[in-house]
Amino acid sequence: MEKITGTNLLQEFKLSDAVVGGDITLRATVHKYKPMGGFAFVTLRTGRYVLQAVYSPEICPDSMDDIKEGVFTEITAEVREEPRASYGIELTIKSIKLIYAPKENYPLHVSKRRLGCSLDINLDNRSVALRNPYERAAFKFQEGVAVAFADFMLKNGFTEIRTPKIVAQGAEGGANIFSLDYFQKHAFLNQSPQFYKQAAVAFFDRVFEIAPVYRAEKHATSRHLNEYIGLDFEMGFIDSFYDVMAMETAALRHMMTYLKENYANEITILGADIPEITEIPVIKFEEALKLSRGDKAKNKFDLDPSDEVFLCDYAKENFDTEFIFVTHFPSSKPPFYAKDDPEDPRCALKFDLLFRGLEITTGGQRIHDYDEQIAKLTRQGLNPDDFTHYLESHKYGLPPHGGLGIGLERLVMKLCNMQNVRQASMFPRDINRLLP
Amino acid sequence: MEKITGTNLLQEFKLSDAVVGGDITLRATVHKYKPMGGFAFVTLRTGRYVLQAVYSPEICPDSMDDIKEGVFTEITAEVREEPRASYGIELTIKSIKLIYAPKENYPLHVSKRRLGCSLDINLDNRSVALRNPYERAAFKFQEGVAVAFADFMLKNGFTEIRTPKIVAQGAEGGANIFSLDYFQKHAFLNQSPQFYKQAAVAFFDRVFEIAPVYRAEKHATSRHLNEYIGLDFEMGFIDSFYDVMAMETAALRHMMTYLKENYANEITILGADIPEITEIPVIKFEEALKLSRGDKAKNKFDLDPSDEVFLCDYAKENFDTEFIFVTHFPSSKPPFYAKDDPEDPRCALKFDLLFRGLEITTGGQRIHDYDEQIAKLTRQGLNPDDFTHYLESHKYGLPPHGGLGIGLERLVMKLCNMQNVRQASMFPRDINRLLP
Numbered sequence: 001m002e003k004i005t006g007t008n009l010l011q012e013f014k015l016s017d018a019v020v021g022g023d024i025t026l027r028a029t030v031h032k033y034k035p036m037g038g039f040a041f042v043t044l045r046t047g048r049y050v051l052q053a054v055y056s057p058e059i060c061p062d063s064m065d066d067i068k069e070g071v072f073t074e075i076t077a078e079v080r081e082e083p084r085a086s087y088g089i090e091l092t093i094k095s096i097k098l099i100y101a102p103k104e105n106y107p108l109h110v111s112k113r114r115l116g117c118s119l120d121i122n123l124d125n126r127s128v129a130l131r132n133p134y135e136r137a138a139f140k141f142q143e144g145v146a147v148a149f150a151d152f153m154l155k156n157g158f159t160e161i162r163t164p165k166i167v168a169q170g171a172e173g174g175a176n177i178f179s180l181d182y183f184q185k186h187a188f189l190n191q192s193p194q195f196y197k198q199a200a201v202a203f204f205d206r207v208f209e210i211a212p213v214y215r216a217e218k219h220a221t222s223r224h225l226n227e228y229i230g231l232d233f234e235m236g237f238i239d240s241f242y243d244v245m246a247m248e249t250a251a252l253r254h255m256m257t258y259l260k261e262n263y264a265n266e267i268t269i270l271g272a273d274i275p276e277i278t279e280i281p282v283i284k285f286e287e288a289l290k291l292s293r294g295d296k297a298k299n300k301f302d303l304d305p306s307d308e309v310f311l312c313d314y315a316k317e318n319f320d321t322e323f324i325f326v327t328h329f330p331s332s333k334p335p336f337y338a339k340d341d342p343e344d345p346r347c348a349l350k351f352d353l354l355f356r357g358l359e360i361t362t363g364g365q366r367i368h369d370y371d372e373q374i375a376k377l378t379r380q381g382l383n384p385d386d387f388t389h390y391l392e393s394h395k396y397g398l399p400p401h402g403g404l405g406i407g408l409e410r411l412v413m414k415l416c417n418m419q420n421v422r423q424a425s426m427f428p429r430d431i432n433r434l435l436p
Numbered sequence: 437m438e439k440i441t442g443t444n445l446l447q448e449f450k451l452s453d454a455v456v457g458g459d460i461t462l463r464a465t466v467h468k469y470k471p472m473g474g475f476a477f478v479t480l481r482t483g484r485y486v487l488q489a490v491y492s493p494e495i496c497p498d499s500m501d502d503i504k505e506g507v508f509t510e511i512t513a514e515v516r517e518e519p520r521a522s523y524g525i526e527l528t529i530k531s532i533k534l535i536y537a538p539k540e541n542y543p544l545h546v547s548k549r550r551l552g553c554s555l556d557i558n559l560d561n562r563s564v565a566l567r568n569p570y571e572r573a574a575f576k577f578q579e580g581v582a583v584a585f586a587d588f589m590l591k592n593g594f595t596e597i598r599t600p601k602i603v604a605q606g607a608e609g610g611a612n613i614f615s616l617d618y619f620q621k622h623a624f625l626n627q628s629p630q631f632y633k634q635a636a637v638a639f640f641d642r643v644f645e646i647a648p649v650y651r652a653e654k655h656a657t658s659r660h661l662n663e664y665i666g667l668d669f670e671m672g673f674i675d676s677f678y679d680v681m682a683m684e685t686a687a688l689r690h691m692m693t694y695l696k697e698n699y700a701n702e703i704t705i706l707g708a709d710i711p712e713i714t715e716i717p718v719i720k721f722e723e724a725l726k727l728s729r730g731d732k733a734k735n736k737f738d739l740d741p742s743d744e745v746f747l748c749d750y751a752k753e754n755f756d757t758e759f760i761f762v763t764h765f766p767s768s769k770p771p772f773y774a775k776d777d778p779e780d781p782r783c784a785l786k787f788d789l790l791f792r793g794l795e796i797t798t799g800g801q802r803i804h805d806y807d808e809q810i811a812k813l814t815r816q817g818l819n820p821d822d823f824t825h826y827l828e829s830h831k832y833g834l835p836p837h838g839g840l841g842i843g844l845e846r847l848v849m850k851l852c853n854m855q856n857v858r859q860a861s862m863f864p865r866d867i868n869r870l871l872p
Contacts, residue, residue: 006688009682010674047672048595100804100836103806127825136640139640143597147596157484160583168871178617182662189602203571204575212601246445282439396538397538426636428600434618434621
């Protein structure tokens with residue numbers, strides 16, 4: 001009987017495989033093909049890199065008749081030093097074998113540095129658009145952001161959890177929720193893992209989750225997605241919500257270092273601007289609004305996009321950082337699980353983190369006491385009986401705790417200075433887009 | 437203005453913090469409290485460990501009046517060697533401070549080695565049940581399985597992708613799909629990331645995803661969940677589907693080693709049985725059925741649970757392994773994207789991996805040629821016009837490729853010799869369960 005040992009695996013090309021003076025064999029997509037009369041420039045696309053190669057019939061006996069943009073090939077080549085080429089190398093093709101030729105030519109300028117089409121055309125033809133090195137690099141980079149976040153969390157005693165997205169009840173309340181029929185029961189797609197993260201604090205002390213989050217918001221803006229990835233964490237035994245902000249600051253610092261060390265290739269392709277994080281200023285909501293709006297600050301309960309831009313500019317000018325924490329939002333507003341400030345119950349121990357003019361995080365200290373949570377639910381016009389399962393955690397005990405959620409696509413968008421959050425979502429979902 | 441530096445983080449207890457002869461301060465939940473007259477045994481639960489401690493009023497001046505099971509404390513203690521205790525240490529409490537005492541006592545026997553209640557009671561009271569060390573260990577272990585999978589994938593040139601779960605069309609077809617209203621459009625919860633993984637092969641060569649998968653199956657069995665976590669990968673430029681099986685074999689071997697190195701604590705608590713993987717036998721579907729059923733094998737198109745048990749026993753007896761690959765399933769059956777065997781078009785290049793009597797993986801080589809895919813869709817009674825977006829990838833080119841999906845909960849269930857897959861899901865979703 002046949003056996004699989006898994007000891008001789010098919011290898012994906014790594015940059016370290018290309019040793020100057022040596023030969024390599026790799027399987028790659030032809031990214032660009034430019035016959036020059038007598039020889040040809042062939043650009044090869046591997047899963048991560050774009051490599052420059054030269055074909056000449058004196059060196060390679062194989063025919064180039066079927067070689068064109070988009071075909072899949074196996075190539076053997078000598079690696080030569082070439083300071084003007086990417087990664088300082090150029091391949092001299094010694095053999096080229098066609099593996100497969102697609103039916104049709106690309107409908108987009110995949111091999112250009114940037115696609116040069118509208119975002120709608122890009123998204124309508126997403127499976128082709130992402131073959132463009134800039135477009136795909138956003139998602140290799142996105143991988144890095146999430147991997148670095150997980151790496152930090154695991155090193156700091158957090159357990160990675162996986163919680164259901166089909167739920168009987170949304171964590172954030174309100175009408176912005178997708179509903180579905182679940183075996184004749186009314187169910188929803190979760191707006192955040194909040195309830196489950198809190199429950200998990202009681203048995204893991206610290207947890208994180210990287211998973212999709214659903215918001216049925218009818219916005220059609222450059223900063224909203226209806227399905228996005230949340231980088232969430234929750235930690236128990238805190239002294240105050242400053243512990244949560246400190247953990248986020250350290251996490252972001254680790255992530256930026258990790259990206260610079262492991263995703264330099266994508267940082268270059270994307271022109272990403274990775275900030276140094278030394279310290280992040282903290283401003284209270286009331287003061288932030290006064291700074292941003294002066295006398296017009298009255299009766300506001302949240303920041304507008306223009307406030308977020310203003311406050312980041314303010315942080316940049318005064319503290320030489322592109323981040324700023326805004327804290328102590330009005331306690332009368334959702335979420336109902338935000339702990340009120342014992343020193344000033346008009347405020348909740350809630351914070352936002354703004355970066356380059358955009359809110360990328362919401363977090364805070366949560367209510368851990370059962371009676372306190374019942375009272376706040378009631379104060380906000382909610383019925384505690386609707387939250388029986390959630391409140392079990394409080395009844396049988398939660399330590400003082402807090403946490404946050406970071407929007408992955410927003411963070412990528414801002415690190416790469418993109419104009420629209422859809423550019424940071426591989427197959428975005430918005431009010432008008434359910435395909436591809 | 438206040439600043440957050442993130443340089444002085446609240447630390448979670450690590451086993452390496454407990455140095456014999458030294459003092460430690462930790463925040464922990466009281467797992468068990470047993471006054472003995474003159475002194476007391478206190479068992480402490482941290483996020484990962486359960487530690488034995490001793491209180492005596494001669495050494496610790498603090499009152500124990502409010503200390504009981506379930507309260508949250510801060511303790512300073514001396515670490516003493518104690519070979520009979522877990523991890524070989526016992527803490528002598530020097531100070532104990534109550535952080536918070538919950539409203540009610542646990543309704544379950546959290547501090548027993550096993551809860552000793554029915555699975556339904558366990559799941560109904562999940563946020564308490566998971567405070568039991570055995571119950572929670574399943575999910576620390578689950579973390580390890582997923583982290584090890586990702587680690588292997590990243591080291592082997594795979595890119596981690598995140599694809600939408602709200603889709604216009606299910607990847608597996610059929611009626612077993614949840615539907616929802618998406619801004620007046622008819623949408624579904626994806627049955628697998630199949631379409632997106634295949635699209636991504638064209639731009640990343642190799643991809644993986646760890647994400648929820650939805651099946652609206654009306655089963656109520658010990659092996660089905662309606663929302664579960666898929667460990668999925670897809671790889672391009674393959675020679676055959678044996679490359680996919682080899683990659684899985686190597687991945688599983690890496691994962692088992694990783695678990696033994698990093699999750700020994702949970703392996704012990706769970707009594708998990710981590711297999712050695714040297715080689716995995718491969719049997720064709722037709723032969724497998726004949727072995728399992730003899731003459732009754734006719735007109736079968738898939739394996740039954742009893743076949744899976746038989747084949748694993750067969751592998752154990754004949755090849756001393758608890759794994760077996762079954763290949764070459766009938767091509768007339770779904771999925772429509774499975775490539776038919778050119779040497780025998782009655783068979784598809786599809787495989788299952790069975791482990792300890794259960795299918796834990798389905799995979800195979802996919803159709804990469806546009807015309808071939810159109811023909812198979814048509815042959816299976818499907819309309820290619822319904823798959824326009826999916827087929828864009830084929831039209832503009834995919835290399836020969838294949839991949840698979842592993843059910844995370846099923847793998848954990850079998851590694852831990854659990855009887856029901858719900859035990860391996862933190863908050864399971866089944867036909868009767870939408871809460872908690």
